[in-house]
Amino acid sequence: MIDISSFDPAGGLLDPRIYTDSDVYQRELEQVFGRSWLFLTHESQLPKRGSFIQTYMGEDPVLVVRQRDNSVKAFLNQCRHRGMRICRADEGTSKTFTCSYHGWAYDLEGNLINVPEEDRAYRNDIDKSKWGALKIPRVTNYKGLIFGTWSADAPEFEEYLGEMAYYLDTVLDMYDGGIELVPGPMKWVIDCNWKFAAEQFASDMYHAPISHASAAVAMFEDPALQGMMSPPKEAPGRQFAGNGHGSGSFWIPEFGPNPQYGPSFNAWNIANRDKVFANIGVERAHKVFAHNTCFPNFSWLGQSNTMRVWHPRGPGQIEVWAWTFVPKDAPQAVKDDIVKSSQFTFSPAGVFETDDGENWTEVQMVLRGWKARQNTFNAQMGLGYEERDTHGLPGKSNDVYSETAARGFYQRWKDLMLGVSWAGITGLDAARRASEEEVHSV
Ligand code: FES
Ligand SMILES: [Fe+2]
Known part of the structure; x- marks a missing residue:
């Protein structure tokens, strides 16, 4: 096993083996995906009692189900008899779930309620209450977004989200009535490690004017407009980092007209301007x-209206689920x-999406080389230039061209991978924050 304790993500040094190593990957499933809050679905995908969707937590298939009392619960989509998926449909509405192998049946909460031939096969001697599906112990609804954790x-x-709430809330609170997801999702496979995608969306505006030049x-x-990929120096945008999360912003002179969208959206958006200002501030x-x-x-992308999960599929592959x-x-x-705009830009055939996926598969391919995997990557952009609570933005931030969020992302990853408890991680984060503030005050 690679010695993760010697890694220095805070110093902006990345060991490329974290993108290829099978042991690292198995440990991620346990320590990162097994312990973090993971996005499951949006409540708009579960419109009525018995509505369900199937998704994944890491590589574990789970069923997320609207209950009779309207609450949302989730359980591992694995039959306790021989491990088949209990439900093989992507989504739908049901009263029960019946395994298609031998017919064990489960209710909406995942309790085992029927076993075929119970008297003959089991002599009526099976305690069904002990053989329900494994429940996801903690499921929460944050403004319509459903998250779950095994931990x-x-x-x-809310604490896990921390200051990132400000950035997420901008999307969720902007318009009266909030958001919904257009039924989907679109799903496709990219041959790259999940961290390339997750880290880039946390931290990387720097690639946009180069990678997306032809698309623009x-x-x-x-x-x-072609030049808008690159935020001007006088309105430089900022990058936020906190709790492993990241956000990159650019600033616009006038709220409303947006050439990336059609006339219906633009007219409606301008008509709703005062409401938006009231909801999230001018x-x-x-x-x-x-x-x-x-x-x-x-x-997610504030521009282009896409939300997605990068489901890991081994160290060298992801399944993208995008709404x-x-x-x-x-x-x-x-x-x-x-x-239309979202499909044109960020979807399996979107002009920007394909640029991004191509970069990640290219890097993954290079890492098939033995020498290539021994070569430290540089994530030091803007190191030491972080500030707090600037430009009206909460939390630690930096110029939008920086890798502060990437360093934060890999620091959280490292803490989890080393098996540090959540109490320990919270303590470490507080200590790091205090020492940064000391540096700034001298
Ligand atoms: S595996 Fe599900 S009933 Fe046998
Ligand atoms: Fe991109």
């Missing part, structure tokens, strides 16, 4: 929180405009 001692979700030209005729409405990751693998999010109360024509 008994992870902090409450294809998309916009106006050269000024200053915040002029900051576009463009790329975001909630540690470990839930990401378009839309203002729930907007007219259908507005939603259609957003879907």
Whole structure:
């Protein structure tokens, strides 16, 4: 096993073997995905009692189900008889779930309620109460987003989110009525490690003017718009880092007109301007929180309206599950405009999406080389230039061209991988924060 304790993510040094090593990957499933809060679904995907969706926590299949009392519960989608998935449909509505191998049946909470031929096969001597599906012990609803964790001692979700709440809330609170997800999701496979995608969405605006240059030209005729990939120096944008999460913003001179969207959306958006200002504040409405990751693998883009999970599939592959999010109360024509824009930019064939995926698969391919895996990567951009609570933004931030969030992402990853308890991680974070403030005050 690679010695993770010697890693120095805070110093911006990355060991490339973390993207390829099978032992590291198995440990991630246990220590990172087994202990973090993971995005499961949005409540709009579970419209009525008995509505369910199937998703994954790491590589574990789980069923998320709207209960009779309207609450949402989740359990491991694995039959206790021989381990088949209890439910093989992606989504739907049901009263019970029956395993298609030998027919054990479970209720909406995952309790075992029926065993075929119970008298003949088991002589009526099976205690069904002991053989229910494994329940996800903690499931929470944050403004419509459903998260779950296997961990008994992870902090409450709000604490886990920390200052990242400000950045996530911008999307969730912007319009009256909040958001909903357009039914989907779109799913596709990319041959790269999950951390490339999650880290980039946390931390990397730097690639945009280079990697997406040709896409910008294809998309916009106006050269000024083609240049908007690169935030101007006078409105530089910021990058936020905290609790392993990250967000990168750019700032716009005027709220409303957005050339990436069609006329229906633009007219509606401008008509709703005062409401947006009331909901999130004038200053915040002029900051576009463009790329975001909630540690470990839930990401969204403020621009382009995509939310996604990077499901890990071994060290060298991910399954992307991406939804378009839309203002729930907007007219259908507005939603259609957003879907069109989102599909054009960030979807399996989106002009920006394909640029990103190509980069990650390229790096993953290079890492097939033995020498290539011994070569330390540089994540030191902006190291030592972090500030707190600047430009009206809460938390630790830096110029949008920095890797503060990447360093934070890998620091949280390292703490979890070393098996530090959640109480220990909270203590370490507080100590690190105190020592940073000391440095700034001298
Ligand atoms: S594996 Fe499910 S009933 Fe046998
Ligand atoms: Fe990108």
